[in-house]
Amino acid sequence: MRTEEASFVGTKVRVRQEHRILERRGMIGKVVGRYGGEEYVAVDVRLSDGQRRLFWPSDLEEITLQKPSLGRSLLSGESRS
Numbered sequence: 001m002r003t004e005e006a007s008f009v010g011t012k013v014r015v016r017q018e019h020r021i022l023e024r025r026g027m028i029g030k031v032v033g034r035y036g037g038e039e040y041v042a043v044d045v046r047l048s049d050g051q052r053r054l055f056w057p058s059d060l061e062e063i064t065l066q067k068p069s070l071g072r073s074l075l076s077g078e079s080r081s
Contacts, residue, residue: 009033012063013045019059028063029053 011031017023024047031042032052064075 012065013043013060014063015055016059016061024053 006032009031011021013029013031015027016028017025019025027047027049029045031043032046035042035044041057042060043057043060044052045055045060
């Protein structure tokens with residue numbers, strides 16, 4: 001995640017597999033704050049287990065949730081609500 005992307009509160013993120021703390025790798029959360037200036041930025045993330053942790057933007061990747069298209073929904077038999 002680039003530093004400028006880290007400023008969006010509410011962004012869903014995943015801790016990268018290269019993170020130095022093994023237990024945090026792959027954890028999912030939401031950005032709830034950003035601290036620092038232009039050069040050094042820390043991102044405050046509320047993880048899915050309820051913990052809040054600070055990360056460097058480079059430790060995170062943005063998660064984009066894809067909604068199924070109407071055509072795909074109709075083909076799979078799903079109903080749209």
